[in-house]
Amino acid sequence: MKQKGFLHVLFDGMTAFILFLFILSFSVTFTLNFRPLYYMDIEHLDIEWESGIPKDEIRENYDVLIDYNSMFTDEELEFPTLAMSETGKIHFEEVKVIFVLFQKMALVTAILGFWLIFAQKKRRGGRYLKYTGIITIVIPTLLGTLIAMNWDKAFVLFHRIAFDNDYWIFDPETDPVITILPDAFFLHCALMIIGLVVAGSVLCFVLYARFARKHCADQNELAKNE
Numbered sequence: 001m002k003q004k005g006f007l008h009v010l011f012d013g014m015t016a017f018i019l020f021l022f023i024l025s026f027s028v029t030f031t032l033n034f035r036p037l038y039y040m041d042i043e044h045l046d047i048e049w050e051s052g053i054p055k056d057e058i059r060e061n062y063d064v065l066i067d068y069n070s071m072f073t074d075e076e077l078e079f080p081t082l083a084m085s086e087t088g089k090i091h092f093e094e095v096k097v098i099f100v101l102f103q104k105m106a107l108v109t110a111i112l113g114f115w116l117i118f119a120q121k122k123r124r125g126g127r128y129l130k131y132t133g134i135i136t137i138v139i140p141t142l143l144g145t146l147i148a149m150n151w152d153k154a155f156v157l158f159h160r161i162a163f164d165n166d167y168w169i170f171d172p173e174t175d176p177v178i179t180i181l182p183d184a185f186f187l188h189c190a191l192m193i194i195g196l197v198v199a200g201s202v203l204c205f206v207l208y209a210r211f212a213r214k215h216c217a218d219q220n221e222l223a224k225n226e
Helices: 002-033 035-044 047-051 055-068 086-120 127-149 151-162 176-180 183-225
Strands: none
Touching (some): 002 086, 002 127, 035 047, 035 183, 047 055, 055 086, 055 176, 127 151, 151 183
């Protein structure tokens, strides 16, 4: 019985970890492809005025960048109207590797998660949802703390961890794309990712509470019938 209980906990933990990876990777992928966020920031952050580039041109170059970061695109990055240095090109190639990794992770964990949830269906307790909610809430808590303490330092720290060079430090003269990608926009992206992850965690807790009540009601009904 103890071994069986341990295997159930292990299976719940594995399911929770896969669902956590899905929530995280989905949140990043969704935010990357949610272009209205950037379109709103063009106005909100006065990007047109700050960069000196017309709004339509800003959107055109941004759309090309987002299309380039898709796992379904193999074409090289070439901005319609903006110059790009060799180091800038290398940086965007490195960024794409990271984004494609998140996109593939979202796809794989969605399939694995669906299978694991189906395999758990007979047990009905849904404890893996509680574990998922607990694990998932750690990410927004840590990120939110770093952002609240100092967004600029958090931004720099992320780049130093993610990249082994300083190619992410753009010169506006050689890579004018940086003038249409202000730090505040990336802050908004980070907040959106955190919000989506929190929503995923809350959803897991809500579903767990629902399944737990149903499981308890079923057990009580079974006891009465006996």
